[in-house]
Amino acid sequence: MNMKTRLDIPVRRMMLAVVVSVGAALTGCSEMTGVMNDLQTMTTSNLPKQGIAQPINKTAVSSQIKGASKTDLVGLVGWFENSCGFDPVSYTEGTKENQVQKRFDAFQESFMAKQYKADGSYTAYVKPDYRSKLPANYREAVKNISVVEDSKGVHYYVDFNNATYRGYDLSRLELFYQPESDYVYDTLYFKNANFVELKSVFKTTSDELDELRGGEFDAKSRSVMCYLGL
Numbered sequence: 001m002n003m004k005t006r007l008d009i010p011v012r013r014m015m016l017a018v019v020v021s022v023g024a025a026l027t028g029c030s031e032m033t034g035v036m037n038d039l040q041t042m043t044t045s046n047l048p049k050q051g052i053a054q055p056i057n058k059t060a061v062s063s064q065i066k067g068a069s070k071t072d073l074v075g076l077v078g079w080f081e082n083s084c085g086f087d088p089v090s091y092t093e094g095t096k097e098n099q100v101q102k103r104f105d106a107f108q109e110s111f112m113a114k115q116y117k118a119d120g121s122y123t124a125y126v127k128p129d130y131r132s133k134l135p136a137n138y139r140e141a142v143k144n145i146s147v148v149e150d151s152k153g154v155h156y157y158v159d160f161n162n163a164t165y166r167g168y169d170l171s172r173l174e175l176f177y178q179p180e181s182d183y184v185y186d187t188l189y190f191k192n193a194n195f196v197e198l199k200s201v202f203k204t205t206s207d208e209l210d211e212l213r214g215g216e217f218d219a220k221s222r223s224v225m226c227y228l229g230l
Helices: 003-045 058-068 074-080 096-109 136-141 193-201
Strands: 112-116 122-126 142-149 154-160 163-165 168-177 184-190 204-206 212-214 216-218 223-227
Touching: 074 096, 074 136, 074 184, 122 142, 122 154, 136 142, 168 193
Parallel strands: none
Antiparallel strands: 112 122, 142 154, 154 168, 163 168, 168 184, 184 223, 204 212, 216 223
């Protein structure tokens, strides 16, 4: 056997040993990977359900945010439930009820106006800069203010945006007066029929002419009207 033959044999044996070793190592890795996967599966399956993160309900979160942004207007139109302002406490200086009354009077003055003509008649209009004059904490609740004149008289409509009265959704406020007469009324309109649940909160009282004064509930129009004429 020459030198070349003797060298070839060890080299081939060494190559075979390397191949066998590598194969064994790969087999071992495959088995180890399988074991690790089994352990991971067992561990995950034993986790308590509350430990797994749940998807966020964006709709529910959005609804909560919208609900929280609603403005309750008791501090502005609360005189409705106080015998429509005819209860003596409403015009007694220093009372909380009197403060509500004054706040509402200022609210009306911020947008109601008249344009007089040469013959003494006038046209009612909404002051163009009314929004800047609205009470800051109620500004966002007012969506729009408009005025309509018809054969009955003058109607001012205050449309609300996310406004409530003691938690009951409001849609608008109507301020009506008939020129050259004492026919005057203000009306609160609600969005839902359940507003009638407020009836027990609204008080009534007798005025100087012994007439009963207080909010008049109308389930059909979902409204409470305060007649303010004499």
